[in-house]
Amino acid sequence: MNIPLNAMVAEDSGLRWRNEFAALPPKFFTRLQPTPLPDPYWVGRSNAAAQQLGLDAGWFASADALEVFTGNALLPGMEPLASVYSGHQFGVWAGQLGDGRAIMLGQTEGGFEVQLKGAGLTPYSRMADGRAVLRSSIREFLCSEAMHGLGIPTTRALCVTGSDARVRREEIETAAVVTRTAPSFIRFGHFEHFWANDKLDELRTLADFVIDRFYPECRLTKRFGGNAYAAFLEAVSERTAALLAQWQAVGFCHGVMNTDNMSILGLTIDYGPFQFLDGFNPRHICNHSDSGGRYAYNQQPNVAYWNLYCLAQALLPLIGEKEVAIAALQSYQTVFPDAFLARMRAKLGLTDAQDGDIQLVEALLSVLRQEQTDWTIFWRRLSQHMAGADAQTVRDLFVDATGIDAWLLSFGQRHASVPREAAAALMLRSNPKFVLRNHLGQQAIEAAQRKDYSGVSTLLNLLETPFDEHAGHDDYAGFPPDWASSIEISCSS
Structure with a gap:
């Protein structure tokens, strides 16, 4: 069924709209309509994300829903728009950016913004076509839900729809649209935009908007002489530090940590050339476009702090004094290492803290680095060993077991x-069996390109509950095949 451009469909979705961002002044966005795609079809749907959104399950399976989430129709109350922002890309000021292929449909009464990615040209498309392709849309859909399943703050992905409409990248591909949801898609780059353009009234309006909705405690602070904007910067710094600790602990590489890809709410946002580590190589670069290794796995915590410094610069006209802004950033330096160590203690099944724990962690990371041991499999086998499996299953991961034997002795001591049963339970819910490895995503993409979406559905099911055993699906938790190392993921989509 093809519904005419931007027609309204019957309001039985279960959603109501309040659109607070759309009430901001016109300089924050451009109102526009999504560009339709012909003959759309479902590629994947997250019922869990739909339930969080408050979407009626029956309507979500309907032809009307397919049209709405492809950008071919609207629900009553939606106010589509694309927002403007700027940012630093690969450490260089890039100037004005904005939602080049994302269109926000509106904000629900439940507090979630709903956004279409790949819904056509906007004023911020910068010579691009405003479209997304099937492969990148599947990767974002699956990884958004995978991160949520891991308990890591993230934007969610409601669904992916496809169309046989052609899109040119390095080669001709087919179009797709991924529907994303989040409490807000505001980024560091939104603040940088108004600061760089000397629009201080808009900068203050934006900061007040975010503080009042997401950081109201900053209005009551006694820190920094009661400076709410400094308290806001500190709170964002601490959320970002906690997020980075979770990324590092699970072995997640973002790939493009530009300031326009940093959420003001401390969410993982904009899944492009991401990767979960296979072998543990701290210098691993997942983005084929990142020739200098700026966003390598071991650089992510420092890059996050650099990005926060850019945010502090943007907020300085509101904060007032440079020394206060710098002081507001300092908590990152303590929150990140403390949060990372807490995550590693949980991965090790340690229910208390002792002075030597950091040395135990560092010694293990050194052993894993020497042979680039598979990150996810090692931690899961160590968890199973604590639950009763023979230690040989862990030793088998190493060509030279000398280092791991010595470490296992220290670990046992x-x-x-610590009660072994409690430690095992903590480890099994801290070390996932399933992550979205590149080769698994690639297999699902290649099947989907043949109109077989069963691989997307299977992966979604596993990744929604990645700590469960999922009997019969051990192949999805195995070692990557040799060809996986040849997969190249870049900024192109």
Whole structure:
């Protein structure tokens, strides 16, 4: 069924709209309509994300829903728009950017913004076509839900729709639209935009908007002499530090940590050339476009701090004094290492803290680095060993077991005062069996390109509950095949 451009469909979706961002002044966005795609079809749907959104399950399976989430129709109350922002890309000021292929449909009464990615040209498309392709849309859909399943703050992905409409990248591909949801898609770059253009009234309006909706405690602060904007910067710094600790602990590489890809709410946002580590190589670069390694795995915590410094610069006209802004950033330096160590303690099944824990973690990372041991499989096998499996399953991961044997001895001594059953339970819910490895995503994409979406559905099911065993699906938790190392993911989509 093809519905005419931007027609209204019957309001039985279960959603109501309040559109607070759309009430901001016109300089924040451009109102526009999505560009339709012909003959859309479902590629994947997240019922869990739909439930969080408050979407009626029956309507979500309907032809009307397919049209709405492809950009061919609207629900009553939607106010489509694309927002403007700027940012630093690969450490260089890029000037004005904005939603070049994303169109926000509106904000629900439940507090979630709903956004179409790949819905056509906007004023911020910068010579691009405003479209997304099937492969990148599947990767974003699956990884958004995978991160949520891991308990990592993230934007959600409601669904992916496809069309046989052609899109040119390095080669001709087919179009797709991914529907994303989040409490807000505001980025560091939104603040940089108004600061760089000397629009201080708009900068203050934006900061007040975010503080009042997401950081109201900053209005009551006694820190920094009661400076709410400094308290806001500190709160964002601490959320970002906690997020980075979770990324590092699970072995997640973002790939493009530009300031326009940093959420003001501390969410993982904009899934492009991401990757979960296979072998543990701290210098791993997942983005084929990142020739200098700026966004390598071990650089991510420092890059996040650099990005926060850019945010502090943008907020300085509101904060007032440079020394206060710098002081507001300092908590990152303590929150990140403390949060990372807490995550590693959980991965090790340690229910208390002792002074030597950091040395135990560092010694293990050194052993894993020497042989680039598979990150996810090692941690899951160590968890199973704590639950009763033979230690040989862990030793088998190493060509030279000398280092891991010595470490396992220290690990056992550290656990002498920790009940083994409690430690095993903590480890099994801290170390996932399933992550979205590149080769798994690639297999699902290649099947989808043949109009077989079963691989997308299977992966979604596993990644929504990645700590469960999922009997019969051990192949999805195995070692990557040799060809996986040849997969190249870049900024192109």
